[in-house]
Amino acid sequence: MKITYKSDYSLKTILDLAIHFGEEPVTIHELAKRSDIPIKFLEQILLDLKRGGFVESRRGKIGGYLLAKHPSKIGLSEVVSFVAGPIEPIACVDKKYRRCRDIDKCVFRDIWQRITSATEKILEEVTFEDLVKKSRKSQGNFVYQI
Amino acid sequence: MKITYKSDYSLKTILDLAIHFGEEPVTIHELAKRSDIPIKFLEQILLDLKRGGFVESRRGKIGGYLLAKHPSKIGLSEVVSFVAGPIEPIACVDKKYRRCRDIDKCVFRDIWQRITSATEKILEEVTFEDLVKKSRKSQGNFVYQI
């Protein structure tokens, strides 16, 4: 799990669409402006999120983006996994990396697994509906601000 | 926190020195061979660890490296912070990154902070003495294997 600008932008964008769930499609322009994201970068991000099944789009005039599912059905865990990669903080879990000589005897592995479990537990308890509610509670609601 | 090869090598090296605490200095050559680390890369890593105050060196013939403190006084948390950067998984915590428009209203921030706390809790409970004991329990002790 690595929260880069791109994953940060992805999360903010899904939250924005969750806030506007049930309304008209939201344009890239609006999303970009509200979350202060470079518009051409956001285009690519939205295409990714579409491929991931998190958002849908409408083309043409009065087109825009919509959340693909109800915010209560979108878990933070699945989104984070998609936009920020596997939760594990450690290289040795990744298939691309060389294996340890004897990974089963690595005393650090248990640590990384415990951190992963703790992280998953926190993420799995949260849906975007929860985040929308939390966001509405923060007076002013930062997503709308200029 | 990002566990790269370099941080992985650093942890393994400190563990190796912890296992040999109280004995003669361990040479870079031995460390490199036992943990399968490119020797020239390990040289740099050891200089970093020295600057970090984790290890000491003896130059000249029969020189080598030693742990600077007793393994029970070296916490996994401090080592990980040193070799893998701040525990936080998120860009916005880093001073170098642009601030959110209104970071106090960011609904994700609380999530990253909870993950950070959970991670710190796990790391803070472990010292290298613990890891040495755990390592000795794994029969064969991978650090010694060819």
Add this chain to the structure above:
DNA sequence: TGTAAACTCTACTAATGTGATAGACATTAT
């Protein structure tokens, strides 16, 4: 039926980080 406003797709780029490698130098036990 034209057109403006929207999404779509591919390519490119600058900056940075990662994982090394190379080679000259300094120190010390014997």
Add this chain to the structure above:
DNA sequence: ATAATGTCTATCACATTAGTAGAGTTTACA
């Protein structure tokens, strides 16, 4: 003296990140 050790600086190939550019396609509506 010398061999074995640590020290230091430079360089490099490759991947990732955070964009930018530009040409396309689709659709509502006048």
